[in-house]
Amino acid sequence: MDIPELFFDRLTLIIPVTITHRNVAVNYDSPPPNIDKDEISRIILLGSKMNTEELKSMETEPCSICLDNLSYSNPKKHGVPTRMTCSHVFHARCLSEWLQRKNTCPLCSAVLRNLEALG
Numbered sequence: 001m002d003i004p005e006l007f008f009d010r011l012t013l014i015i016p017v018t019i020t021h022r023n024v025a026v027n028y029d030s031p032p033p034n035i036d037k038d039e040i041s042r043i044i045l046l047g048s049k050m051n052t053e054e055l056k057s058m059e060t061e062p063c064s065i066c067l068d069n070l071s072y073s074n075p076k077k078h079g080v081p082t083r084m085t086c087s088h089v090f091h092a093r094c095l096s097e098w099l100q101r102k103n104t105c106p107l108c109s110a111v112l113r114n115l116e117a118l119g
Contacts, residue, residue, distance in 0.1 A: 055081060058089060064107050065094035086110040 058081060059071045070081045070089060079092030088107045090098070095106075104111050 061089070063091045063094050064088070065090055065098055084110075 055070075059069060061070050062068065063070055063078065063081075066078060068078060068091070070091065078094055079096075081089050082092045082095055083089045084095070084105055086105045086108055088105055090106065098106055
């Protein structure tokens, strides 16, 4: 038996491939208006107070900004859990840092348009 007889003719498979390149533009929200830290603190304080039962039920829920639990056990680290006017809850310090960069809720993008009217 001759070795070349063991190999069949080689087949070439040609598959047409189309490569598409797209440029994607990311549209950011408008930057927040010039807000000083006192005004941000006022906005956070205007968030509704949460009772003890609510806080206990949310202990294992993460803050969507820092991803740590919303536990009230260590308020020095992130501040107390605070409910925004749109009903989303975040750590007060996390929310303060967020509002210095953007004037929207981190989850639903509800815009805080007239900040002076809140206080």
